[in-house]
Amino acid sequence: MLSGEGESAAEAARLADLAAMRLLDQPGDAERYLRQAISCGSGTLTDEHLARLSSQLVMVMSGQRGRETELAEAAQQAAARWAGISEPDTVHLGLVAARALHRAGRHSEAVAAFAAPLAAHTTPYPPLEMALVFGQYGRSLKLLGRYRAAAQQFLDGARLIATDPAHRELCAELTWSAASALDSCDADDQARDTYLRAARLWEELGQISKRARCVRSAAWLEFWSDPAQPGGPAAMRELLTELEYLERTAPSAVVRIELANTRRQLADMQES
Template sequence: MGNRAPDGVEAGCAGQTGDGEGDERGEDAERLAGLAAARLLDAPDEAEEYLRKALALGAGALPAETLARWHSQLVMVLAGRPGRELELAETALHAAARWGGVSDADAVHLTLVAARALHRAGRHAEAVELFEPPLAAQDAPYPAPEMAVLRGQFGKSLRRIGRYREAGAQFLEGARLIGNDPARVEAEAELIWSAASALDAGGAEDQAQQAYLRAARLWGELGRIGPRSRCLRSAAWLRFWSADSEADREAGITALGEVLAELEALARREPSAQVTVELEYTRNQLADMQER
């Protein structure tokens, strides 16, 4: 952060013409930042304007930590404004640089804010570049449920740029983080299903099949007929297509037949439009598989 004068103003900063002027600028910047803080929740437009003016005035006149804190407040303002993801990402990265050497935890958090903003904006290659270093280093600045969401977003961006197996690994890690939480079984099932699909696309057939079956089990625990049936059908097809022998292909047909039998039994006990739809899909796919 460099040496500081006794009054807390950084010494030797570019653009500072004298202690008196620097003090005055610093006081004006702090006044504007105070106005911004009072308007963060109810008047974000005004808060943003005050913060930008405070940062311009405070540069070279106030301690680095004070300026970093105001940059973080500006990120918070932009994070609540829909449609400004790219601006949010740029501002968050600038704020992260300000926290470098002051607070590593804040720098990591703001880097991930930028990554998530780029993910939402569809800039997946750029998002991956920012997600990768902190997550590879196992930095975990949030509770497990939030980290699971973060891993899921990272996985989606990886998948969009064709890094399928790495995407699958991120989805599975997200599922692991919430695997013992009964309140998040649905989120776990979604992550494992996403992992199965990514691993399937990446040619990791055995891992993909296991993940489809794991997801199907979880969907069954939740009573979700449609997702369970789709996962079981995908697992059966994967077994069929990756078969090395006629016996293995027959095993795929048998697996799909078991899905059909399960749905037929369910239709007799609890008939519903959803069961009817899944029955039709499964019958058609079984007929297709048998023809092949």
């Protein structure tokens, strides 16, 4: 190594040490030192050393609100540095970038950023965290009008946590989101089945209102497939019976509201 390169490497190491001492209590200073270390060490430090410094920079920035776009850029640069060195780090940092773009409302860029790390078919996080990732990806896709692709992401996320009772509520939310996305792309049979699946999950959680809304959505899809059904769709009639029973045995404001909504919508169907 030439003397100038040696001096640059030494200065980069010094700056990295200064950053390490400030990571927890002075993130602004740590970020500044890390950026200087990366700049100073480019061309002199090893690729892996630069990648580690870039990861530290992302870690410092990730705790600061309102900097999602900057965080995404830093994470993408760090992912590029880890490429060919460590696939798990490349995937993790690619997802950090995608999630930051999602939070920033830059959904077209987020969708592109999610695609590459998820295509690696690795699971860098536990099932709950991966379910949240799929949910964010699905929401970005849905906001872009890519409903069928969004539904697949929601379903993949729900599937990861389907057997864990501790995450039943998130599973229900993801399943409901999948049903709504399928409803939006005219996949009526799949949407109806998925609404009913979400309704069963909400029933397990004792969520009367959310269960009723899912059942009514499924009933409307059933109705439009066969408007001539006597008395309206079976799902709607069964829901009405359940809510009337609850009104007699365990009355509440929620039950009264959902019972009124169900009666009104069933009447709309019967008048159509």
